[in-house]
Structures are given as structure tokens and as C-alpha cells.
Amino acid sequence: MESELIKIDVARLAVNGENFAGKVDGTHLDLELPMLESAGVVTYQLHAIKVGLRLLVRGKVNANVSAVCARCGVLFPLVVEDKEFEREYETLEDQIFVDLTPDVRETILLAFPAFPLCGEECKGVCPSCGRNLNKQECICRGPAPDVRWGPLDDLRIKEE
Ligand SMILES: [Zn+2]
Numbered sequence: 001m002e003s004e005l006i007k008i009d010v011a012r013l014a015v016n017g018e019n020f021a022g023k024v025d026g027t028h029l030d031l032e033l034p035m036l037e038s039a040g041v042v043t044y045q046l047h048a049i050k051v052g053l054r055l056l057v058r059g060k061v062n063a064n065v066s067a068v069c070a071r072c073g074v075l076f077p078l079v080v081e082d083k084e085f086e087r088e089y090e091t092l093e094d095q096i097f098v099d100l101t102p103d104v105r106e107t108i109l110l111a112f113p114a115f116p117l118c119g120e121e122c123k124g125v126c127p128s129c130g131r132n133l134n135k136q137e138c139i140c141r142g143p144a145p146d147v148r149w150g151p152l153d154d155l156r157i158k159e160e
């Protein structure tokens, strides 16, 4: 991790624009959402160009985060991505850099799903006993196993 900030050096930016790529530690970005447990690495690949005093930045931003499944409550790794990050900044004549960190933070928060799922097939938890139905079958809802095995048991008894 080179830096905690995502900065563009506008004072020395090449006339034809420049690519900026790097990684920052997501824990420095204060990514706080109810279902977002913690952030890992935030990666960016951006192109910045100055047009007069305006700085145009576009590219891709993604973050490896740990999310809470909205159905079963288990933590799972999730890549949150904005492939069309695009921002425009007004700069001053003597400005040295533009800090993109707040906008990168915002775009990750916006890209984070409202209903994160550990998998499309997540079965969630049993509403009455709270068991994670991905890991074990619920026994509190009762009679299903008995109904299946009942006739077999009867058969065995008759055979004897
Ligand atoms: Zn789940």
C-alpha cells in the first residue's frame, strides 16, 4: 500500500492525460454500511486528463469487502465494483493535487448491493429456530422426515 489517499498530481499531469492505478487499504476509507463488515483492498485504474482548469477522471474502482448475507447472516467475501467511475473537478490555477478518496469511497458505497447474498441459492435461516439452512436441515418444522419414513416402518413391521 503506497498511500492511504487516492490523489492525482494535477500540477505535473501530462498534457495528454495519464493513467493512475493503485491499491489502498480499504480500512482507511471508513466504508460503513449495515451489511458491510469490513473492507480489504481497494483497487483503482483511472485515466485523468486536464481540460483547461477542469480535471476529468474516469475508469474502474473495485473493493474486496466482507459482507453479511441478507438471508443467512453469514460473512462472505464480495467484490464491489464500479466499472464506470467518472468524475469532474474544478481545479485552481496553483492547485497541486486533487484528492479522489471521498469519491472513490462514495462510489463503493453506492455499488454495494442493498441485499447482499452469499449465493443465489442461499436458503437463509429457519424463521422459528434460527438454524442456518445452508448448513443443516431444520428439525423444528417437524413432521417431514416422519411422513417419509412412516410407510417404510410399517412395511418392516408387517414383514416380521
Ligand atoms: Zn446466505
Ligand SMILES: [Zn+2]
Pocket: 126, 127, 128, 129, 130, 131, 138, 139, 140, 141
Ligand atoms: Zn427451524
